[in-house]
Amino acid sequence: MALIAFVLLGIALSTHAAVYITPEQIHLSYGVDPTQMVVTWSTMNATQTTVGMIALQASLRPSYTPVEGTSEKFVDPGTLHHTQYIHTVIFTGLIPGQIYVYRVGTRPESVWSDQFTFHAMKDGTDWSPSVALYGDFGFSNHQSLQRLSIDKDKNMYDAILHVGDLAYDMDSDNGYVGDKFMNMIQPLAAELPYMTCPGNHENAYNFTHYKARFNMPTDMNGDNMFYSFNMGPVHFISLSTEHYFFLQYGVTQILRQYYWLIEDLEEATKPENRKLRPWIITMGHRPMYCSNTDKDDCTKWHSIVRDGIPFIHKFGLEKIFYEHGVDLMFWAHEHSYERLWPTFDDKVYNGSLKEPYTNPRAPVHIITGxxxxxxxxDSFIPDPRGWSAFRSDDYGYTRMKVFNSTHLYLEQVSDDKDGAVIDSLMIIKDSHGPYKN
Known part of the structure; x- marks a missing residue:
């Protein structure tokens, strides 16, 4: 009897220990090129090793290859000092466009996640990426989650772009809300690269949770606040609008991003690079323009994001995006959807009266929060300025498909209206480059 009790106690203790090193919050992000995929996850206790097991799905009997990774202890700065261990593995040598199966865990404890699947990014520029985009998505009232999951199961997307404000908030309840949110999105993010930018709700402790929990590509700062990546015929730029508002963390963050951004745009707009990837698309959390009632920065005549630091009006983003011929800008922050006519300096520059988005003479702005x-x-004012083309306060998200170098399609999905498409447009550009007005 004593022996049986001892054995049962051993099993119970072993099971308890396994729970605390079981991988959770698993999510993908793109690496520096199509031959890489980064997987990140958490355990509540330290593990002896950090390992990802990967195989080609096409194999009849997949032969898993182990890939060693790294682990960092992360302690929430709140009163409970909630601790977890964030693990990262970079899968390299992938065959572009192929489907892989993987699981993550630890040896020799032999505690593993479920098996997940992902597509390695296709190589080159002659293909048509599709993505879902949204911001201001929380653990509570996550209206769009089920519909996004259905879309994912239909293989509708190559990636998801989250335009700031995650979880509400990652640090809330000593970081446990962040854990719950990351587990909530795991069915999406463990199989689709989940690309992010920071929003104001990530600001606690100088964006500590955001910086620790994600691994974005070509990030020269190591903190995910701004970076760029290529995807088919698109050069994507992710940036932090929050640098302009949380000045307690230093003004140098504005300068560092601004000069990096100019350097990145100069490289992307070299003739040989713009020919390969003509579309330049940005995402940042706080919009330059909006017609909401909340008196946010985007409602002002002189937006800080647009014009730069108050009083000196330097290091704003609108002019450099315009001068480098940025095609499309995605924003969030406002809990609504708004499409603008092609706009620069508070003026509308449509391609023509009948076809405003055919060869537009300024960037197109989309707010998807x-x-x-x-x-x-968030509600709207009754009489918006002339640049506002369409508005909705329905819950929902944006789909984008870049067909080729000339045609890009956008549509807004309403969760309130059972997945109906409530707005759509095709941007057609015969050429890409600086605007001439």
Whole structure:
């Protein structure tokens, strides 16, 4: 009897220990080129090793290859000092476009996650990427989650772009809300690269949770605040609008991003590079323009994001995006959807009266911040300025498909209207480059 009790106690203790090193919060992000994929996850206790097991799905009997990774202890700065261990593995040598199966865990404890699947990014520029985009998506009131999951199961997307404000908030309840959110999105993010930018709700402790939990590509700062990556015929730029508002963390962050951005745009707009990847698309959390009632920065005549630091009006983003011929800008922050006419300096520059998005003479702005969070909707003023083309406060998200070098399609999905497409447009550009007005 004593022996049986001892054995049962041993099993219980072993099971308890395994729970605390079981991988959770698993999510993917792109590496520096199509031959890489980065997987990140957490365990509540330290592990002896960090390992990803990967195989080609096409194999009849997949032969898993172990890949060693790294682990960092992360302690939430709140009162409980909630601790977890964040693990990262970089899968390299992938065959572009192929489907892989993988699992993550630890040896010799032999505790593994479920098996997941991902597509390695296709190589080159002659293919048509599709992505879902949204911001302001929380653990509570996550209206769009089920519909996004259905889309994912239909293989509709190559990646997801989250335009700031995650979880509401990652640091809330001593970081446990962040854990719950990352586990909530795991069915999406463990199989689709989940590309992010920071929003104001990530600001606690100088964006500590955001910097620790994600691994974005070509990030020269090691903190995910701004970076760029290529995807088919698109050069994507992710940036931090929050540098302009949380000055307690230093003004140098504005300068560092601004000069990096100019350097990145100069490289992307070299003739040989713009020919390969003509579309330049940015994402940042706080918009330059909006017609909401909340008196946010985007409602002002002189937006800080647009014009730069107050009083001196330097290091703003609108002019450099315009001068480098940025095609499309995605924003969030407002808990609504708004499409603008091609706009620069508070003026509309449509391609023509009948075809405003055919050869537009300024960048197109899309605000997509209505995926669902605990703060509900943001309302609109009754009479917006002339640049506002379409508005909705329905919960939902944006789909984008870049067909080729000339045609890009956008549509807004309403969760309130059972997945109906409530807005759509095709941007057609015969050439890409600096605007001439």
């Amino acid at each position: 209505s995926a669902g969070c605990q703060e509900d909707h």
